Amino acid sequence: MSEQSTGSIYVFGPYRLQPSARILLRDGLPVGIGSRAFDILVALVQCPGQVLSRRDLMSLAWPGLTVEESNVRVQMAHLRREIHCGENGERYIVSIAGRGYCFVAPVDWEDYVDRGTEFEVSEVFPSGADGAGSLPSRPLHPVGRDECLIELTKAIEEKRLVTVVGPGGVGKTTLAIMTIHMSTSFDRIYFVDLSTVLDGGSIVDAIGAAAGITGANCTMELLATCLSGSRTLLTLDNCEHLIDAAAEVVERILHHASTAHILATSREAFRLPGETVHLLKPLAVPSPTSEISGEHxxxxxxxxxxxxxxxxxxxxxxxxxxxxxxxxxxxxxxxxxxxxxxxxxxxxxxxxxxxxxxxxxxxxxxxxxxxxxxxxxxxxxxSMLDWSYAGLCDEDQSVLRRLSIFQDAFSLDAALAVARGGGIEDTDVAASIAVLVDKSLLVLQPGRGAATLKLSGFTKTYAAVKLAETAEYEGVHQRYVSYRSGMSDKVFDLKDPSLEHHRKMAVPAA
Structure with missing residues (x-):
């Protein structure tokens, strides 16, 4: 047996662990244990029978950070629970009083070289000389997305159309790529980045190129034939700027290629029959009232x-x-x-x-x-917001700019009062608000009582800069002041954003 390499796969009980890919499988299914617990498990498995102190584990899981030893105990309890340590006679990690922890289960290992291993993504059809059709490399394991990864991997195996929806920068593409790299139930996997496709008429050609169809004018019939015959996963990334055309192509593929499954990412859903929407939310943050310590x-x-x-x-x-x-x-x-x-x-x-x-x-x-x-x-x-902004019609862009006048959450009545004008009627504002919510640019606040809306932090700053660059501000500000004069401060923040405040946003600070 050769020396262990960085690509080695460690096998213990029903588990297979590949550190370089940051994957842990139990009976072929992914196990989400979190990045810190994963690092601790790797350290223990690579040194079976050896006692590693809490300080050793801290330096591996929290490099460069000063944390309390209680963090190791918390992560260890979580790790033991997730790998069922102590259940049904399975014994993996034991505590050595006053010394640390030891991995006691037998460990075998093998080099990660065979294409047949379950860690390998299913074979992809040969691609053209330009490399179209190859899968993107596996990204770093995203922080805080273990449960999402497990849910999405299961969803695409059971459903034929799954769309990951969320605002720009929330990690849709990373999650999709991690999912296809972890998938083990498809014979063929194709990945198409639609951000490089400029018009809806070229979507079929882009998918055909990824599937290895050479020549010009790829037809839907030819594409359907190519995608049929075996379980195929087609991943369409960044669909939002071509959402209508992409929805039509997706619907036709699902109808004509009965063995094809589609995983899509977009800032809004297709709203097609049978579509399963996976709403990817931002990472959890502490509430303003919670007292957070360095330890926790x-x-x-x-x-x-x-x-x-x-x-x-x-x-x-x-x-x-x-x-x-x-x-x-x-x-x-x-x-x-x-x-x-x-x-x-x-x-x-x-x-x-x-x-x-x-x-x-x-x-x-x-x-x-x-x-x-x-x-x-x-x-x-x-540039992230430019991508979203460019996909809006002039009317929707104007409403987005005008809503930046609010410092905090605002009601629909407030939005109608402030965003109307210049040929934009109340019905137009309501329609634009629906579009902005669908495109993940405007957030409907959770909770009970009257519904309120809010622009997220950077979206608000971006929209305020855009507003300051136009001649709209004076009229928007006047309507805002007029409306707020009779409103309770429970509806939105009554801090009056001055003209200077908005205009200075267009000039970077020194």
Whole structure:
């Protein structure tokens, strides 16, 4: 047997663990245990029979962070529960009093080389010379998405059309790619990034190219034949800008290719018969009233993601209770959006947490750049929102800009009073609001009582910048002041956003 490699698969009981892919399977099905617990399990499995101290495990699971030893106990309890340690005679991890933990079950391992292993994605049809049809590489395991990953993997095996819906930057593409890499029940898997397709008439050609159909003018009949005959998973990423045309193609594929399943990502659903919508929500954040300590901060996915990315970006200050409180406040302002959190956290080392808080409502934060390898639409928050904004008609764009006048949640009556004018009637405003909610740009607030709406943090800043660039502001402000004069402060924040406040958003802070 050769020496263990980074691609080794560890086998114990009914489990197969591949650290490099960050996958744990039990009887062929994925097990979601969280990133910290996963790192602890890998450390133990790679050293079977050896005692690892809590400090050893802390340095592996929380590199660069000072955390309490109780975090290890919490993660260990969670890990044991998820792998059924102690149930039905299965014994994997034992505590050694005063020393640490030891993995006691027999462990075997094998090199990750065979295409037949369940970790390998199903075979893809040969593609053209340009590489069309190949699957994107497996991304890093997304923080806080273990349950979503399990649910989505199960959904696409049982349903023929599953659409992951959520706002820009929430992680739809990452979740979809992780899902297809973990899927084991399809004979063929194809991935099509529709963000590079400019018109609806080219969707069929793009899918045909991914499926290995060469030549021009791929027909629906030819495509249906190609997708039939075996269980096939077709993943259509970024459908929102071609939603009507994509919906028509999806409906025809499902009708003509009975063995095809479709996984789609979009900022709005297709609203087709038989469609299962997976609403991908932002990462959980602590409530404003909760007292969060450094010891318990990492239990919140949004906070954990921010701290991880801040450390990677050069932030080296100790994460005491005060610092963690600031991070929690920032994550709330960003409303748990993973892309926004990563972009902002990457500046923590350069700007400091306090300065970041000051700049969140400024246009400067919109243009902070992220990973150079990210798609262009995810390079900055502004480019992410440009992608959504460009997909709106002029009327919907105008309503979005006008709604940025509100500092907090607002009622439908308030929206109608402020956003009308300039040829836009109440019925037009209501229709635009429905579109903005469908496209995940406007949020309907949860809870009881009168329904209220809200623009998320960066969307509001972006829309305010757009409003400041037009001649609409004076009229919008006048209607806002007129309407609020007779309204309770329970409807929305009565802080009067001054003309200077909105216009300064168009100028980055020094």
């Amino acid at each position: 901060a990492l239990q919140w996915p949004a906070v954990r993601l921010f701290i991880d990315r801040a450390i990677e970006g050069g932030y080296s200050c100790p994460m005491d209770d005060e610092q963690v409180g600031i991070v929690a406040a920032i994550c709330r302002r960003l409303e748990g959006n993973p892309l926004a959190i990563e972009l902002v956290a990457s500046r923590a080392g350069s700007y400091g947490l306090d300065r970041i808080c000051e700049l969140l409502d400024n246009q400067l934060a919109l243009v902070w750049r992220g990973s150079r390898g990210a798609p262009q639409r995810h390079q900055t928050v502004q």
